[in-house]
Amino acid sequence: MVGIAIHEIGHAIGFYHEQSRSDRDHFIHVNKENIVDGVESNFDKHSTVTTVQFDYSSIMHYSVMAGSKNGLPTISAIDPLDNYLIQRIGGLTFRDKLLANIMYDCIVHGNLQCAIKIIAPDCTKPRLTFTSFDLLAERTCDIGSCCRFENLQFMVFDFDTQEVVIFHFRHGFFSTPGWSADLTFPTDPRCIVQAEGDCTLEFDDILSTYNWKSPDFDGTADYPTAIECIEDMTGMPNTMLYLSSDSFNVGTPPVNGECTDDYIEINHLFGKTEKFCGSDPISFTSPSSAFSMKFYSNDVDTATGFDISMEMTPNSAFNCHQDIVLNSGQRYVLNSPDFKLNEYENLNCEYNFKAPEGKKIKILTLLPKLLSSTDCTSDFLVLNGDGNRMYPTDSSYMYCDYTERSHFLTTNTNTLLVAYQKTDLNSKGFKLVVKAT
Secondary structure, eight states: OHHHHHHHHHHHTTOOOGGGOTTGGGTEEEOGGGBOTTOGGGGOOOOOOOOSOOOTTOTTSOOTTTTBSSSSOSEEESSGGGGGGTTOSSSOOHHHHHHHHHHTTOOOGGGEEEEEEEEOOTTBOOEEEEEEEEOOOOEEETTEEEOOSEEEEEEEEETTTTEEEEEEEEOSSOOOOEEEEEEEOOBOTTOOEEOBSSOEEEEETTTTEEEEEOTTOOSSSOOOSSEEEEEEEOOOTTOEEEEEEEEEEBSSOOBTTBOOSSEEEEEOGGGOEEEEOBSSOOEEEESSSOEEEEEEEOSSOOOOEEEEEEEEEOOGGGTOEEEEEOOTTOEEEEEOTTTTOSOOSSEEEEEEEEOOTTOOEEEEEEEEOOOOOGGGOSSEEEEESSOOTTOOTTSEEEEOSSOOEEEEEEOSSSEEEEEEEEOOTTOOOEEEEEEEO
16 A cells, blocks of 8 residues: 555656656557556556656556456566566665656755766667776665665666766765776667668567568569669677578579579678578578678569578577676686587577777687588687677688697787687587786
């Protein structure tokens, strides 16, 4: 009952329902078909001023079953892992209190150490990689552990422009080393892009995949002749690429392994190229989600075309897509999940080492245990010291052997990228020892 009273007082001081915020579709889905007739308006969106990040646990947020007419949820988190957060507190959360203080100008500005506003360029998202972080430790609060005396708050004010403000709060007369971070702007995967030519590339919010389609694709009509579509994909950091066809009918089948007329071409790390043609389903994986693709149609042949899905996701099962931040002078040993083991077929991993600004990364030891092949066509390890996730041949090194190497490479920047692909159980991974110098 106390929670209900606080909820109603919230309305009295000017709070709206949290599930009615104008930006709610980025966080929750309202299942209108499950709502009791006559109360639908309680779930309508309003033009609210979102000065505080969306709060699943807000006292103003309805529960997942609120207003249900059939025992099914009326509210679901976009990320199912967040469902447990919805209205779990029963009292005011930190963000409820912060919003009230902002609305009534009750912020104690002495507690605010700094505020930084970031607006990302078009089709990018701001990304902070902390190079150091040393704030006051968590304390015990009413709801468990919390950052009572010092914390950072990240608040998204505009999802279209990716406008973010970072607040650093500190309560009391304490002194800590603080924090520092590198700010970058990777490509926003939610941007809908028109590919060069007449193909289309768009992002599916529900499945979190890209879909690339031939011109005017509907699965029945043929695409035009004399078409060339090209699309460069920068990918997202710490993600691998999994590409597969939902529908594929391009040109004639390969002859002696070669496509003779229409084809799709994938260019990925270290200048590797894959071509696909015919009507058999296609699939392709790469440890890095940076790649380019081309569709070519000659002036004679045509077919029904293609609908290709591309998923960019970390290989979380093996924790082998990682950011590894090095302190100055720090030595780090990285063993792949399968090092010295005949296990884990079909591994795709990528590691992003980052040293402090002005420093470089030196490779002390590299010990690959990979099945040898011509041009490293199957299993390989590739290193790049310029931060280029396409791993160009003029600034990258590729290995597929059992040869140990020492002190042979120092990066040109403070970044070292490592990509690893394994398809054969006879390969046994690698060991890499690096140092920030």
